[in-house]
Amino acid sequence: MSVLTLANLGEDALVHRLMQKVPLAADVLTGAGDDCAVVKSLGKGWLQLLKTDCVVEGVHFTRGTKSQRVGWKALARAVSDIAAMGGTPDHALVTLLAPPDRKVSDMVQLYAGLRKCARKFGISIIGGETSGSPVFAVVISLTGRVKAAHCVRRDGAKAGDEIFVTGRLGGSRRGHHLDFIPRISEGQWLAENFKPRAMMDLSDGLAKDLPRMALASRVEFVVQEAALPCNKNCRAEQAWSDGEDHELLLAVSPRISRELECAWQKKFRKTPLTRIGFFVPKGKGSAPSFSGKGWEHFKRQPRESAKSD
Amino acid sequence: MSVLTLANLGEDALVHRLMQKVPLAADVLTGAGDDCAVVKSLGKGWLQLLKTDCVVEGVHFTRGTKSQRVGWKALARAVSDIAAMGGTPDHALVTLLAPPDRKVSDMVQLYAGLRKCARKFGISIIGGETSGSPVFAVVISLTGRVKAAHCVRRDGAKAGDEIFVTGRLGGSRRGHHLDFIPRISEGQWLAENFKPRAMMDLSDGLAKDLPRMALASRVEFVVQEAALPCNKNCRAEQAWSDGEDHELLLAVSPRISRELECAWQKKFRKTPLTRIGFFVPKGKGSAPSFSGKGWEHFKRQPRESAKSD
Numbered sequence: 001m002s003v004l005t006l007a008n009l010g011e012d013a014l015v016h017r018l019m020q021k022v023p024l025a026a027d028v029l030t031g032a033g034d035d036c037a038v039v040k041s042l043g044k045g046w047l048q049l050l051k052t053d054c055v056v057e058g059v060h061f062t063r064g065t066k067s068q069r070v071g072w073k074a075l076a077r078a079v080s081d082i083a084a085m086g087g088t089p090d091h092a093l094v095t096l097l098a099p100p101d102r103k104v105s106d107m108v109q110l111y112a113g114l115r116k117c118a119r120k121f122g123i124s125i126i127g128g129e130t131s132g133s134p135v136f137a138v139v140i141s142l143t144g145r146v147k148a149a150h151c152v153r154r155d156g157a158k159a160g161d162e163i164f165v166t167g168r169l170g171g172s173r174r175g176h177h178l179d180f181i182p183r184i185s186e187g188q189w190l191a192e193n194f195k196p197r198a199m200m201d202l203s204d205g206l207a208k209d210l211p212r213m214a215l216a217s218r219v220e221f222v223v224q225e226a227a228l229p230c231n232k233n234c235r236a237e238q239a240w241s242d243g244e245d246h247e248l249l250l251a252v253s254p255r256i257s258r259e260l261e262c263a264w265q266k267k268f269r270k271t272p273l274t275r276i277g278f279f280v281p282k283g284k285g286s287a288p289s290f291s292g293k294g295w296e297h298f299k300r301q302p303r304e305s306a307k308s309d
Numbered sequence: 310m311s312v313l314t315l316a317n318l319g320e321d322a323l324v325h326r327l328m329q330k331v332p333l334a335a336d337v338l339t340g341a342g343d344d345c346a347v348v349k350s351l352g353k354g355w356l357q358l359l360k361t362d363c364v365v366e367g368v369h370f371t372r373g374t375k376s377q378r379v380g381w382k383a384l385a386r387a388v389s390d391i392a393a394m395g396g397t398p399d400h401a402l403v404t405l406l407a408p409p410d411r412k413v414s415d416m417v418q419l420y421a422g423l424r425k426c427a428r429k430f431g432i433s434i435i436g437g438e439t440s441g442s443p444v445f446a447v448v449i450s451l452t453g454r455v456k457a458a459h460c461v462r463r464d465g466a467k468a469g470d471e472i473f474v475t476g477r478l479g480g481s482r483r484g485h486h487l488d489f490i491p492r493i494s495e496g497q498w499l500a501e502n503f504k505p506r507a508m509m510d511l512s513d514g515l516a517k518d519l520p521r522m523a524l525a526s527r528v529e530f531v532v533q534e535a536a537l538p539c540n541k542n543c544r545a546e547q548a549w550s551d552g553e554d555h556e557l558l559l560a561v562s563p564r565i566s567r568e569l570e571c572a573w574q575k576k577f578r579k580t581p582l583t584r585i586g587f588f589v590p591k592g593k594g595s596a597p598s599f600s601g602k603g604w605e606h607f608k609r610q611p612r613e614s615a616k617s618d
Contacts, residue, residue, distance in 0.1 A: 006416070007409035011439055014413065018420045022434035023427050028400070030435075037435035039400055041452070043352050050435060052402040052450050056442045091337070091348055093361040095404075095448050100316035100607040104323065107315070111327045118332045125331035126348065126359060127341035130320055132607050133365045134444045139404050141361050141450035143350070298409040298441050 006298040012212070014298070033216065034154050035081040035201050036144065047151050049087045049144035053078040057136040061178070067106045069178040070138065071113025077203065078142040079121050080182040080246045084201040085153070086191025087146035088184070089123045094140060097133035110138065121184055150191040157198040157217035157251035159281040164257075164273055167247040169206065170234030177244035186268060187248060194260045196250040205243035206276075208294030213249060220285025223277040241292025251279060315607040321521070323607070342525065343463050344390040344510050345453065356460050358396045358453035362387040366445040370487070376415045378487040379447065380422025386512065387451040388430050389491040389555045393510040394462070395500025396455035397493070398432045403449060406442035419447065430493055459500040466507040466526035466560035468590040473566075473582055476556040478515065479543030486553040495577060496557060503569045505559040514552035515585075517603030522558060529594025532586040550601025560588060 006014060019032040029047065030038035036049040055061060055074045075092060082089045094114060098107065118125050123142070166183055190196055198217055202209050206228075214221050228239040252260055257275070264273045315323060328341040338356065339347035345358040364370060364383045384401060391398045403423060405416065427434050432451070475495055499505055507526055511518050515537075523530050537548040561569055566584070573582045 004413045005410050006407055006413060006441075009413050014416065014439060017413070018416060019434070019436075022420070022424055023432065024435065025399075025431070025433045028433045028435055031433070032436035034436075037400070037402065039433075039435065041351060041357065041399065041454075048350065050400060050402055050450070050452065052404045052436075052438050052448070054404050054406065054438055054440050054448070056406060056440050058443065059441055090334075090350065091346070091359060093346065093359055093450060095361045095363050097363065097365060097444075097446060098315055098607075101314050104313045104315060104318050104326070107323065107327060111331070115331055122334070123332065124334045124337045124340070124348075125328070126333070126337050126339075126346035127328075127343075127361075129361050129363055129448075130323060130606055131363050131365050132315075132368055133446065134367065135406075135442055137406060137442065137446070139361070139363070139438075139448040141359070141402060143359065143452075145350075297439055298407075 011297040030153060035084040038151060042145055045148055046145050047148050049082055049085055049146060051078050051081045051142045052139065053081065054137055054139040065178065067109035068113035071110040072117045073178050074138040074140050075114050075117040076180060076182050077246070078140045079117065079184060080201045082142060082144040083182050083184045083187035084199050084248060085146055086150045086187050086199070087144040088188065089121050089142055089144045091143045092118060092123050092125050092140055094125060094128035094138065096128065096130045097135065097137040099134060099136060100132050102136060150195065152191050152196055152199040154198050154200040154213050155216035157213060157219055157279050159219050159279050160254060161197050161251040161279045162254055162257045162275050163221060163277045163279065164250050164252055164275050165202065165229065165247050166273055167271055168229045168231040169245045169247060170238035170242045171231045172242055172244040180246045182246060183248050186271070189267060190250065193263065194252065194256055196252050198251040200249050202245045202247045202249050203243065205241045205294030206239065207241040207290065207292055208243070209249060213251065214279065218282065219279040220282055221277055221279050222286055223288050225288055227274060227276045229272050229274040237290045237292055240288060240290045241294050243295035320606040339462060344393040347460060351454060354457055355454050356457050358391055358394055358455060360387050360390045360451045361448065362390065363446055363448040374487065376418035377422035380419040381426045382487050383447040383449050384423050384426040385489060385491050386555070387449045388426065388493060389510045391451060391453040392491050392493045392496035393508050393557060394455055395459045395496050395508070396453040397497065398430050398451055398453045400433050400435050400452045401427060401449055402435060403437035403447065405437065405439045406444065406446040408443060408445060409441050411445065459504065461500050461505055461508040463507050463509040463522050464525035466522060466528055466588050468528050468588050469563060470506050470560040470588045471563055471566045471584050472530060472586045472588065473559050473561060473584055474511065474538065474556050475582055476554070476580055477538045477540045478554045478556060479547035479551045480540045481551055481553040489555045491555060492557050495580070498576060499559065502572065503561065503565055505561050507560040509558050511554045511556045511558050512552065514550045514603030515548065516550040516599065516601055517552070518558060522560065523588065527591065528588040529591055530586055530588050531595055532597050534597055536583060536585045538581050538583040546599045546601055549597060549599045550603050552604035
């Protein structure tokens with residue numbers, strides 16, 4: 001009799017199973033399943049965003065990666081999720097798991113990277129936890145806030161909405177995954193000026209994340225493969241499935257999409273905003289021809305190369 | 310030339326070094342160094358408590374520990390820190406690091422334990438993160454709230470204050486560390502009725518935690534060894550240094566301590582509140598005769614026996 005393992009089940013199905021029957025109070029507006037949880041803790045008109053994220057040696061970075069870059073990446077990943085809701089990050093807690101024989105100087109460098117990212121985005125690092133562990137890993141907890149009227153979730157896309165991505169995709173493993181700049185300004189500007197119907201952070205690759213947005217929104221999608229904005233020396237298939245782009249994926253009503261494109265060009269000259277397809281009713285979608293499936297969190301063996309420099 | 314490792318430096322010195330120069334905004338009332346961070350995010354008169362904590366296989370529990378008990382312990386540890394501030398827990402995020410070949414049924418059991426603890430204390434489990442990892446570990450992020458007037462920190466003890474502990478200490482490794490009940494009711498009652506000058510959670514043992522309270526409060530202590538409330542079949546030395554008691558340690562002005570003892574006996578009949586010593590000015594303290602030093606997070610080798618069943 002075979003035993004069902006995490007590798008067999010996969011992340012999305014695991015999360016779906018684990019989050020059944022978890023207690024949720026009336027002040028929880030969005031629980032598991034979006035980029036951040038959304039709760040009504042704050043004063044009137046504001047919502048609190050809560051996020052946790054982690055990087056693990058051998059999975060998200062290699063042993064040889066400079067600790068300062070690991071620190072930047074660890075915090076920037078969580079900031080990117082706040083950006084995807086149109087929010088502003090506030091307070092971070094840092095849990096450090098490390099083998100006892102690790103050098104103190106590595107941890108000091110890690111914190112230099114964490115502080116650099118915190119300063120750039122106005123985040124206070126207010127504490128955390130440390131523990132001995134056989135593996136080196138950094139877990140970030142981040143709070144943020146967003147005006148209730150500007151909070152964007154991933155489940156509001158409608159058939160007919162156009163699909164956009166910020167920036168360029170693919171090839172992140174060459175180094176971009178360690179020094180990307182979360183799209184906080186862009187996310188806030190979008191939420192305040194052209195409130196997208198849905199928005200999310202591209203962390204596991206379009207191949208994984210676009211179907212998640214479609215599933216949450218109960219629609220399907222058509223992607224124009226030739227339209228994918230690729231990083232230099234990347235093919236469209238890499239833009240589709242490499243992952244760790246940390247760009248924003250958004251759904252916009254066709255009634256405002258031309259106006260958005262013009263306003264975006266004036267505001268963010270150096271960063272493209274690209275229409276890559278559109279949402280359609282269930283049963284009308286078509287899968288791209290690419291074979292890549294995006295990042296799977298529970299591979300049988302952590303792939304050193306996949307999410308590392 | 311020898312390299313300074315985490316095991317050489319130890320946790321407290323590491324945290325002190327890492328938290329230097331971290332950015333802190335004006336809304337942060339207490340950063341690293343107390344049981345929880347305290348921020349002014351909430352409405353007028355309320356403070357938000359933020360906490361992260363972790364359990365790692367081979368460090369905080371053994372491979373053979375039932376996953377449901379691991380889940381309870383993981384969340385209860387963080388709840389205990391909210392209790393130590395006089396607070397009420399609100400929202401939890403769960404980060405799950407697990408080897409891909411782990412059984413899904415273990416994770417389902419883990420969540421049964423998390424849910425049980427969440428229900429008991431009115432906590433919403435609002436999401437989290439999962440990642441493949443060579444080691445199994447659970448990291449909890451927990452928010453809470455406390456009325457500003459009732460928030461108790463660890464740094465307010467004064468020379469002359471009496472030192473109390475709730476419950477009995479020692480021998481937690483026999484199983485108590487997996488099923489202890491965080492002192493939420495007791496912490497709230499104390500904060501509201503007899504606001505202690507200082508309070509904290511006993512997680513690493515009196516031997517480690519009492520000096521932390523004294524250091525934060527700029528005082529020293531005298532402990533009456535014979536007064537330590539010991540669990541059955543435990544010696545005073547174990548009550549001093551075993552750790553993972555998750556009882557409350559508090560400093561109370563001698564002007565109200567008799568009244569507190571009487572009121573406590575009426576309110577919490579089954580749980581002792583024991584005076585174990587008093588705080589004295591710097592230079593007047595005396596170390597107990599015990600050799601045990603409490604729990605050190607960065608031992609060279611994680612001790613399977615120390616924090617496990």
